[in-house]
Amino acid sequence: MLFRSSFKLFNTSRVSAYQLYSTEALLSSSSSFSELHRQIIGDNGDPTIPLTPVLNQWLQHGGSLTHKQIQHLISTLSYSRRYTHALQISEWMSESSKYNLTPGDVAKHLNLISKVRGLEQTESFYRGIPDALIGFKVNAALLKCYAEHKSLEKAEAIMKKIKKVCPVNSPTCYNMMLKLYAQLGKYDKLDSLMREMMEKDICNGATYTIRLNAYVAAADIEGMEKLLMRMEVDPLATVDWYTYTTAANGYLKGGNVEKALSALKKSERLAVGRSKRLAYECIQTIYATSGNKDEVYRIWDKCKALNGFQNKDYLCMLSSLVKLADIDGAEKILEEWESNYKVFDTRIPHLMIRAYCNYGMLDKAEAYIKRLLDSGKQLHASTWDNLADHYCTDNDMEKAVQAMKNVLSAKRPRWRPNPLVLAASLEYLKEKGDLESVFQILKFYTEGGYLSVATYDKLVSYVRGEIPDAKAIDLIRVENRLDEDTEHLDEDTNDV
Secondary structure, eight states: OHHHHTOOOBOSSOOOGGGTSOHHHHHHHOHHHHHHHHHHHTSOOOTTSOSHHHHHHHHHTTOOOOHHHHHHHHHHHHHTTOHHHHHHHHHHHHHOTTSOOOHHHHHHHHHHHHHHHOHHHHHHHHHTSOGGGOSHHHHHHHHHHHHHTTOHHHHHHHHHHHHHHSOOOSSHHHHHHHHHHHHTTOHHHHHHHHHHHHHHTOOOHHHHHHHHHHHHHTTOHHHHHHHHHHHHHOTTSOOSHHHHHHHHHHHHHTTOHHHHHHHHHHHHHHOOGGGHHHHHHHHHHHHHHTTOHHHHHHHHHHHHTSSSOOHHHHHHHHHHHHHTTOHHHHHHHHHHHHHHOSSOOTHHHHHHHHHHHHTTOHHHHHHHHHHHHHTTOOOBHHHHHHHHHHHHHTTOHHHHHHHHHHHTTSBOTTOOOOHHHHHHHHHHHHHHTOHHHHHHHHHHHHHTTSSOHHHHHHHHHHHTTSSTTOOHHHHHTTSGGGSSOOOOOOOSOOOO
16 A cells, blocks of 8 residues: 555654553553563664564564554654654554554654654655545644744644634644744734634643743743733643743843742742652753852752652753853762762763863863773763864864764764864865775764765765865755754663
8 A cells, every 4th residue: 555655753742651551551461562662662772773673573473563552662762752763663553454544643653754854755745645544633743843844834834724624622733833933933923823812712821831931032021921920810821830940041031130039939839749850950950040059059959859869860960060160069969970870871971071171171071081981881972072072172183083983983872973073074184194084984974874975975075185175064064964953962861
């Protein structure tokens, strides 16, 4: 079936798997499925390692998979931002004649294509969906894709279609448009749409939160305060710890530290239940931004009092202390983490090494790296990339190139290289005449999917002097994937 053979995916909303179906129920329904679940979800997340052979092998050895179990795997992978793997499993499901795809399956598939392969392939897939499967869910998924890619005209067009085909009484699609207008600074359109929502009485807590964030982004403190007062008396509005951390950020942006600190106190009082840890992390970060070291340490003590201390708690505290330029304090927290962690998290040493580099302490960065390597630890590719960047700034290109070479054997899920560092290294190696190292580095980038074969060929020609007027950075920037912010670390949480 043409539709099945061309089917590819994405998860429309990062919803916990518990909201879709019970994880425990799924795992207990088949003891053997729990083995497959551990194998797939417990994988290190490297997107270059395919999962479909694992599924095929599972079935060949007598295993079975229900529709809901596959949906669970897709949702769990998507929730962990392992979109490439989620898409692989969704494609595998769509190509099997055993499963009858639901509009929800198609909607998730559509969104995964958007995440992994971009908008053009998303639209191509949408055009091939049978009419019987296109309804509100699928159109809403396409709207989300357009909104995430900030494609305003196309988002407005599909929103118009949604309103016409199936009158919307839910705020979901409206909120997506509100958020898009806010991101693009289209505040007149945002206000107009919000008035329409209020007339239809379909506003919810998210509606107010989006508008509050928009006021903060526009530094409209007066508008923020008026909306905040309205939210405090409107039963439909959600006023929680996040509301006041948002207001605190707005006040800091407007230079009113006193009101920001008052908002943080309100936020802290509203931090309850399972959200308390996340609330404390946000509050702590804002205190660091305001330069209030005492409050950062006070909140840290409250975090430590919570059960199940985690790597991300240390990560947040280290980040706060680095922001305050308290390197001595950060080193003490690092030492505490090193004596307590159960799972090594590459993000933590990366943050510390990056701090050393940013504060001109390359000798400390090098000493820490040596200690980690001597103890058998593996560093993330972004750590070496960041170190190479600082070597480039100091014009120590020999060390920069060596750091670039270390990237080749480093852990690198979801890592994206720094195009400036790559260009500088290639130029240095070109002048040195070290073509062997050039080919080694370029081969790594091409095989990893960071450079196309065409760009690889151009860079090889450039290094050989066959394109005299070209610059390495110009050739590299043709690759859209390398023209974005390159500081991406593995975002999966490694808890203590």
